[in-house]
Amino acid sequence: xxxxxxxxxxxxxxxxxxxxxxxxxxxxxxxxxxxxxxxxxxxxxxxxxxxxxxxxxxxxxxxxxxxxxxxxxxxxxxxxxxxxxxxxxxxxxxxxxxxxxxxxxxxxxxxxxxxxxxxxxxxxxxxxxxxxxxxxxxxxxx
Amino acid sequence: xxxxxxxxxxxxxxxxxxxxxxxxxxxxxxxxxxxxxxxxxxxxxxxxxxxxxxxxxxxxxxxxxxxxxxxxxxxxxxxxxxxxxxxxxxxxxxxxxxxxxxxxxxxxxxxxxxxxxxxxxxxxxxxxxxxxxxxxxxxxxx
Numbered sequence: 001x002x003x004x005x006x007x008x009x010x011x012x013x014x015x016x017x018x019x020x021x022x023x024x025x026x027x028x029x030x031x032x033x034x035x036x037x038x039x040x041x042x043x044x045x046x047x048x049x050x051x052x053x054x055x056x057x058x059x060x061x062x063x064x065x066x067x068x069x070x071x072x073x074x075x076x077x078x079x080x081x082x083x084x085x086x087x088x089x090x091x092x093x094x095x096x097x098x099x100x101x102x103x104x105x106x107x108x109x110x111x112x113x114x115x116x117x118x119x120x121x122x123x124x125x126x127x128x129x130x131x132x133x134x135x136x137x138x139x140x141x142x
Numbered sequence: 143x144x145x146x147x148x149x150x151x152x153x154x155x156x157x158x159x160x161x162x163x164x165x166x167x168x169x170x171x172x173x174x175x176x177x178x179x180x181x182x183x184x185x186x187x188x189x190x191x192x193x194x195x196x197x198x199x200x201x202x203x204x205x206x207x208x209x210x211x212x213x214x215x216x217x218x219x220x221x222x223x224x225x226x227x228x229x230x231x232x233x234x235x236x237x238x239x240x241x242x243x244x245x246x247x248x249x250x251x252x253x254x255x256x257x258x259x260x261x262x263x264x265x266x267x268x269x270x271x272x273x274x275x276x277x278x279x280x281x282x283x284x
Binding site for chain 2: 016017018019020021022023024025026027033034035036037038039040041042043046047048063064109113114115116118120124125
């Protein structure tokens with residue numbers, strides 16, 4: 001496991017007309033402030049990797065489909081420096097993952113249908129605060 | 143149209159591996175503060191109606207599927223008191239709708255697959271600040 005990466009089981013309310021899935025409340029563990037929310041779709045077997053945010057804390061949820069995540073700790077002062085963590089998020093495995101800055105991450109679409117994550121970020125998107133690394137830089141583990 | 147109901151065209155970034163859809167930024171028109179985000183699914187031809195929030199301002203987006211909304215202005219001091227507004231939100235018709243308090247609303251699943259809305263609310267869920275009316279109370283217009 002990676003230090004300060006928080007995994008929170010998140011509630012699903014099952015209803016005849018269509019379910020309600022909790023996302024994030026301002027009183028939840030892992031919430032600091034609201035900057036932006038966006039949706040990222042990932043096709044089956046496609047990989048979006050690698051990205052490192054210098055300032056952004058992410059709160060990632062997968063309400064539709066199934067997505068495999070890889071996290072690598074690049075914080076030199078961390079107890080878990082260079083350690084890795086893999087996590088599958090899906091409707092069945094419905095958790096929110098809070099990702100602090102300077103964790104490198106990538107994700108792969110696993111479901112046959114739509115795979116979609118929501119990121120509730122503590123700051124708005126800013127190209128200057130993130131960097132990308134080539135997919136070949138690290139091994140993506142399923 | 144209903145006074146203070148704001149409809150904002152929202153950006154989609156088309157990418158080979160899977161698109162990115164904008165949601166809401168803290169600097170966007172219609173954003174006041176963050177209380178909670180949740181996801182509500184609605185099956186085809188099912189209707190969730192009617193609900194009125196006394197305090198909550200909603201920011202609704204439909205990133206997956208297609209959902210028909212009905213809004214009715216129940217604010218006695220509004221210029222558009224008792225007026226109605228219908229709106230279809232979908233991937234093709236990708237807008238965010240900001241709904242002030244005391245607007246009665248309902249919605250119907252239109253797509254054959256998954257229909258899902260996201261609500262970014264300015265306050266966390268609280269049973270005491272919302273009321274429901276029976277579906278029969280008003281006509282639902284497609």
